Amino acid sequence: MCGIVGLFLKDAALEPQLGDMLTDMLITMTDRGPDSAGIAIYSEEIEGCAKLTVQSNAPDEDFAELEKDLRKRVEGKVSLAVTDTHAVISLQAGQVSVAREVLADIRPNVRIMSHGTTLEIYKEVGLPKDVASRFDIRQMSGTHGIGHTRMATESAVTTMGAHPFNTGVDQCLVHNGSLSNHNSLRRKLRRLGVHIETENDTEVGAAYLTWKMQTGSTLGEALTSSLDDLDGFFTFVVGTKDGFGVVRDPIACKPAVMAETDQYVAFGSEYRALVNLPGIETAKVWEPEPATVYFWSHNAAPTAQEKAA
Amino acid sequence: MQTFDLEAQGLRELNSSLHAQASDTNQTHWEIVNPKGSHAIAVGLDAPIEVNVRGSTGYYCAGMNKQATVHVHGSVGPGTAENMMSGMVVVEGDASQYAGATGHGGTLVIKGNASSRCGISMKGIDIIVHGNIGHMSAFMAQSGNLVVCGDAGEALGDSLYEARLFVRGSVKSLGADCIEKEMRPEHIAILEELLERGGCDAKASEFKRYGSARKLYNFNIDNAY
Amino acid sequence: MKDDHNGAPRTVPIQSATFSNPVNAEIRRAAATGIYDIRGGGAKRKVPHFDDLLFLGASISRYPLEGYREKCETSVTLGSRFAKNPIQLDIPVTIAGMSFGALSGPAKEALGRGATMAGTSTTTGDGGMTEEERGHSNKLVYQYLPSRYGMNPDDLRRADAIEIVVGQGAKPGGGGMLLGQKISDRVAEMRNLPKGIDQRSACRHPDWTGPDDLEIKILELREITNWEKPIYIKVGGARPYFDTTLAVKAGADVVVLDGMQGGTAATQDVFIEHVGQPILACIREAVRALQDLDMHREVQLVVSGGIRTGADVAKAMALGADAVAIGTAALIALGDNDPKWEAEYNALGTTAGAYDDWQEGRDPAGITTQDPELMARFDPVEGGRRLNNYLKVLTLEAQTIARACGKNHLHNLEPEDLCALTLEAAAMAKIPLAGTDWYPGKPGTSY
Numbered sequence: 008m009c010g011i012v013g014l015f016l017k018d019a020a021l022e023p024q025l026g027d028m029l030t031d032m033l034i035t036m037t038d039r040g041p042d043s044a045g046i047a048i049y050s051e052e053i054e055g056c057a058k059l060t061v062q063s064n065a066p067d068e069d070f071a072e073l074e075k076d077l078r079k080r081v082e083g084k085v086s087l088a089v090t091d092t093h094a095v096i097s098l099q100a101g102q103v104s105v106a107r108e109v110l111a112d113i114r115p116n117v118r119i120m121s122h123g124t125t126l127e128i129y130k131e132v133g134l135p136k137d138v139a140s141r142f143d144i145r146q147m148s149g150t151h152g153i154g155h156t157r158m159a160t161e162s163a164v165t166t167m168g169a170h171p172f173n174t175g176v177d178q179c180l181v182h183n184g185s186l187s188n189h190n191s192l193r194r195k196l197r198r199l200g201v202h203i204e205t206e207n208d209t210e211v212g213a214a215y216l217t218w219k220m221q222t223g224s225t226l227g228e229a230l231t232s233s234l235d236d237l238d239g240f241f242t243f244v245v246g247t248k249d250g251f252g253v254v255r256d257p258i259a260c261k262p263a264v265m266a267e268t269d270q271y272v273a274f275g276s277e278y279r280a281l282v283n284l285p286g287i288e289t290a291k292v293w294e295p296e297p298a299t300v301y302f303w304s305h306n307a308a309p310t311a312q313e314k315a316a
Numbered sequence: 317m318q319t320f321d322l323e324a325q326g327l328r329e330l331n332s333s334l335h336a337q338a339s340d341t342n343q344t345h346w347e348i349v350n351p352k353g354s355h356a357i358a359v360g361l362d363a364p365i366e367v368n369v370r371g372s373t374g375y376y377c378a379g380m381n382k383q384a385t386v387h388v389h390g391s392v393g394p395g396t397a398e399n400m401m402s403g404m405v406v407v408e409g410d411a412s413q414y415a416g417a418t419g420h421g422g423t424l425v426i427k428g429n430a431s432s433r434c435g436i437s438m439k440g441i442d443i444i445v446h447g448n449i450g451h452m453s454a455f456m457a458q459s460g461n462l463v464v465c466g467d468a469g470e471a472l473g474d475s476l477y478e479a480r481l482f483v484r485g486s487v488k489s490l491g492a493d494c495i496e497k498e499m500r501p502e503h504i505a506i507l508e509e510l511l512e513r514g515g516c517d518a519k520a521s522e523f524k525r526y527g528s529a530r531k532l533y534n535f536n537i538d539n540a541y
Numbered sequence: 542m543k544d545d546h547n548g549a550p551r552t553v554p555i556q557s558a559t560f561s562n563p564v565n566a567e568i569r570r571a572a573a574t575g576i577y578d579i580r581g582g583g584a585k586r587k588v589p590h591f592d593d594l595l596f597l598g599a600s601i602s603r604y605p606l607e608g609y610r611e612k613c614e615t616s617v618t619l620g621s622r623f624a625k626n627p628i629q630l631d632i633p634v635t636i637a638g639m640s641f642g643a644l645s646g647p648a649k650e651a652l653g654r655g656a657t658m659a660g661t662s663t664t665t666g667d668g669g670m671t672e673e674e675r676g677h678s679n680k681l682v683y684q685y686l687p688s689r690y691g692m693n694p695d696d697l698r699r700a701d702a703i704e705i706v707v708g709q710g711a712k713p714g715g716g717g718m719l720l721g722q723k724i725s726d727r728v729a730e731m732r733n734l735p736k737g738i739d740q741r742s743a744c745r746h747p748d749w750t751g752p753d754d755l756e757i758k759i760l761e762l763r764e765i766t767n768w769e770k771p772i773y774i775k776v777g778g779a780r781p782y783f784d785t786t787l788a789v790k791a792g793a794d795v796v797v798l799d800g801m802q803g804g805t806a807a808t809q810d811v812f813i814e815h816v817g818q819p820i821l822a823c824i825r826e827a828v829r830a831l832q833d834l835d836m837h838r839e840v841q842l843v844v845s846g847g848i849r850t851g852a853d854v855a856k857a858m859a860l861g862a863d864a865v866a867i868g869t870a871a872l873i874a875l876g877d878n879d880p881k882w883e884a885e886y887n888a889l890g891t892t893a894g895a896y897d898d899w900q901e902g903r904d905p906a907g908i909t910t911q912d913p914e915l916m917a918r919f920d921p922v923e924g925g926r927r928l929n930n931y932l933k934v935l936t937l938e939a940q941t942i943a944r945a946c947g948k949n950h951l952h953n954l955e956p957e958d959l960c961a962l963t964l965e966a967a968a969m970a971k972i973p974l975a976g977t978d979w980y981p982g983k984p985g986t987s988y
């Protein structure tokens with residue numbers, strides 16, 4: 008049970024303010040989710056480069072010599088930028104799987120939060136304002152981002168239980184609601200070899216989408232089939248390299264509000280999250296329909312049912 | 317006229333000031349500025365005052381209203397005018413889900429669209445929507461009138477009791493036990509009055525009436541699913 | 542043993558334990574009618590209960606209090622977290638929510654009279670607040686239910702506390718069924734329903750879902766009532782750790798937890814007997830949730846579902862509850878299922894003690910009915926006197942046990958004052974098996 012915010016910029020002039028705007032939106036959703044918070048932010052792509060966002064509960068120890076240690080076994084340029092418990096490893100696109108193996112070997116306690124070319128995910132336990140300040144999210148710029156505040160229902164309040172969840176390269180998922188068949192689905196996916204870390208229902212949703220895409224579905228198709236395969240209540244927001252998508256379950260009683268102007272498309276669990284956005288008074292504001300997949304991307308105007316990614 | 321800056325003065329101060337108004341108050345006009353999507357604005361009022369909210373609200377605006385007129389110059393979040401007893405609530409923009417839920421009386425006018433579950437479990441309230449309404453509207457609606465000048469979403473009037481539903485546009489689907497009913501002169505008369513009260517310039521003759529088939533009133537296995 | 546026609550011994554007929562006579566009768570009933578069984582009351586099957594726990598009285602290592610002379614306090618304050626006006630009760634036994642509609646007006650009046658004399662609260666139910674109970678109840682808790690029948694701001698303000706009902710022990714996840722026979726003119730009017738229809742109550746609130754929305758709903762109710770009233774959240778015993786945690790996070794003052802033995806006016810038998818956990822298994826988990834949030838005794842816990850004696854009261858409190866609520870026991874105290882009506886129970890095809898067709902409204906005792914003639918049999922003044930007596934006995938019994946354990950307040954009873962008679966009870970209540978220091982699942986053990 009949670010708060011979700013999302014902001015997709017059409018006007019590049021706002022990009023330096025993305026982190027600032029998202030931080031305000033996120034903090035407004037504190038009441039809906041005081042346990043943990045997270046943000047997925049999409050920024051500039053560097054040709055041929057990939058990014059792994061990693062996390063450690065003992066960052067001083069784990070990150071100290073990490074850059075040097077990685078360079079010994081990973082080819083090409085490798086750099087590391089540490090922010091609190093998280094670090095972004097930049098490396099050549101072709102070296103990601105090598106780097107993952109090396110990491111598992113030399114730093115078994117370091118966990119991968121996200122993998123992408125533009126995506127970075129930061130999440131921790133604590134009040135949204137504290138989490139945002141630990142990672143200095145206000146200073147971040149980017150093209151679009153998604154934030155989440157969590158009120159844990161059944162699974163533990165941990166870093167790994169926080170949202171967003173990375174679903175595929177440059178893709179992530181956040182959720183508000185409560186899935187009712189996630190235990191069976193988790194067992195099924197684990198039998199199929201999908202790695203699922205926590206007992207969190209949303210992680211199963213994320214793993215499900217990842218699995219569907221690995222077995223040939225587009226993200227749009229995976230979201231559509233999620234309407235059949237996931238039971239319970241959900242509003243999902245997914246981040247993609249180009250934008251974001253929204254889908255609500257057929258009952259659709261978890262809230263969702265969208266707003267659009269010439270400058271941006273925004274998502275909030277409540278309208279409150281959107282009130283300080285520029286031009287909100289004259290924005291088009293509406294609620295996404297139940298059981299309908301929407302995408303907003305830099306390539307197209309808002310569309311339902313677009314087969315993106 | 318009293319102007320109240322919600323952002324500066326806070327929700328508790330607002331509602332306790334409004335609650336302090338009695339029937340014989342002379343401060344009958346209130347302006348609330350900077351609502352910024354806040355919840356529980358002007359809830360539990362019980363005096364013949366007029367409250368104008370300049371902007372959009374969050375959940376449960378004008379909840380359990382009695383006597384007062386609350387006019388929102390913006391859109392409203394979930395559950396606006398929930399369990400209203402009397403008085404009037406007017407929304408210039410759109411309403412989120414559960415608008416007018418369980419309302420016992422009074423009039424709710426939504427000039428934009430209403431989302432899902434509009435008039436859920438309504439118990440005597442009159443709801444007039446200028447635009448469209450979402451799915452599962454008037455679920456278990458017991459009494460009162462729901463007027464929709466636009467279209468209705470899926471499962472309109474599911475498990476309906478004795479509320480009257482008037483829809484001018486299309487109905488995506490009817491819920492269990494909800495059927496189209498004959499529009500007789502007495503229904504035209506009721507609807508004309510509602511349209512006038514709601515400030516709609518639609519003609520009563522353009523609407524269809526829906527109501528309960530009353531087949532769920534006493535349990536029958538053939539109706540279960 | 543009978544012989545066959547040739548004089549040889551033959552096997553005696555054996556009834557199947559699986560397909561027993563009652564099971565077969567139910568199959569035949571279902572086949573004939575095409576409707577599931579609807580009834581009132583709570584679970585009738587035997588489940589691990591407070592009877593499987595015993596107190597360890599004081600002797601040399603601990604010293605008991607003198608039974609008649611030395612004080613053992615029983616008072617409790619509910620709603621001290623946020624409410625301006627918490628409820629002060631003389632005894633930690635309250636009357637659970639039961640609707641007008643399910644019960645007659647005089648029965649509601651009797652509950653109010655008895656509870657008021659005993660210094661405790663009573664609770665409305667699905668169907669709104671009646672003058673009978675408001676007028677006769679010094680402390681009245683107003684239930685806020687999914688149906689919102691009879692819900693209005695005036696009654697909200699004249700209540701002493703508000704109980705948001707999310708679920709009840711007899712049917713966690715389900716709604717009630719009041720059948721047409723009981724929808725009289727007055728019930729119909731209070732519920733804005735046509736007379737004589739079957740009334741199905743919703744299982745989910747119409748205007749919120751989940752703890753994040755609930756927090757906003759609580760804000761609204763507090764704003765309407767000037768932050769004066771304690772807000773209780775009632776849940777059925779299903780996932781008590783999570784539900785208690787989320788009720789507290791959403792802003793509750795009090796959590797009411799109802800185990801599967803808790804009664805209902807009318808719902809499907811399959812629900813009553815097959816959904817929910819016994820209260821014995823729920824209390825420690827709810828208390829653990831409160832402790833994990835550092836809220837034990839800050840947010841009070843009221844438990845219900847099968848409370849019958851002062852021993853049950855004391856055991857519930859020793860497991861960590863702040864108070865208990867009684868429903869079925871209160872009705873029996875009023876005269877429900879009394880053997881003096883045996884001939885009439887027989888005429889209804891049942892017997893005193895087994896009568897549970899409360900949905901039919903033909904209660905010979907005049908309690909679970911809206912029939913004017915049957916209602917007239919019940920005297921609310923006498924009923925109130927009987928309930929007061931019974932509440933006093935529950936309190937005296939609980940005090941007797943507490944004194945024997947050396948406590949000057951019922952709240953000082955602890956889990957360590959108990960032992961368990963069965964492995965099941967030991968595991969569910971996390972109380973050591975008698976004669977051992979061990980219970981199944983005890984941390985640090987591998988069993």
